[in-house]
Amino acid sequence: MRRRRSLWLSATAVLALNAMAQSLSLDVSGAISRYTDTRARVYRVSEPVLRMLPQYTIVTATSWTPRSAFVGPRIVDILQLVGANGKEVEFQTLNNYVYSISIEEARRYGVILAHTQNGKRLTPSDFGPLFVVYPRDQYPNELKTPITEAKYVWQVIGMRVK
Numbered sequence: 001m002r003r004r005r006s007l008w009l010s011a012t013a014v015l016a017l018n019a020m021a022q023s024l025s026l027d028v029s030g031a032i033s034r035y036t037d038t039r040a041r042v043y044r045v046s047e048p049v050l051r052m053l054p055q056y057t058i059v060t061a062t063s064w065t066p067r068s069a070f071v072g073p074r075i076v077d078i079l080q081l082v083g084a085n086g087k088e089v090e091f092q093t094l095n096n097y098v099y100s101i102s103i104e105e106a107r108r109y110g111v112i113l114a115h116t117q118n119g120k121r122l123t124p125s126d127f128g129p130l131f132v133v134y135p136r137d138q139y140p141n142e143l144k145t146p147i148t149e150a151k152y153v154w155q156v157i158g159m160r161v162k
């Protein structure tokens with residue numbers, strides 16, 4: 001009885017950990033020089049690593065979300081981690097939307113890949129697992145325009161350095 005119970009618990013824990021690992025990792029590819037999978041030339045940034053990087057908070061509204069505190073690492077810090085050498089970063093998403101931004105712009109605005117909104121982990125139904133967040137309310141003239149809407153990429157699962 002005791003044995004069965006502990007087996008059940010560990011199976012549940014393994015499922016939970018797998019689910020977390022699957023929904024929360026970020027695959028970085030392209031012009032990078034460090035890899036977790038050398039053959040595939042991919043650096044899979046796990047959730048613990050995403051949270052180990054310096055965490056920044058951007059308080060802003062977006063066209064889809066009310067004024068909120070978004071938390072996550074800076075894109076440029078992730079690029080440094082993987083030894084990126086490029087000019088642009090292309091985001092890959094759960095719905096196959098693909099969009100590129102310049103690395104210079106990511107640095108200038110301190111753009112983050114948010115994993116948390118108001119203390120809650122973002123999920124795919126609310127712009128997660130990762131959401132590209134700019135400090136829109138701090139730079140409304142530059143970042144709050146119809147043209148810049150496309151930059152707020154949600155459901156991000158990968159980045160390709162170009």
Ligand SMILES: Nc1nc2c(c(=O)[nH]1)N[C@H]1C(S)=C(S)[C@@H](COP(=O)(O)O)O[C@H]1N2
Binds near residue numbers: 149155156
């Ligand atoms: N993952 C993901 N992010 C995305 C999009 C998308 O389709 N998928 N659309 C982008 C574009 S082009 C715009 S203009 C805005 C607004 O998308 P909406 O018109 O669907 O609200 O979200 C941006 N972020």
Ligand SMILES: [Mo]
Binds near residue numbers: 149150
């Ligand atoms: Mo768009």
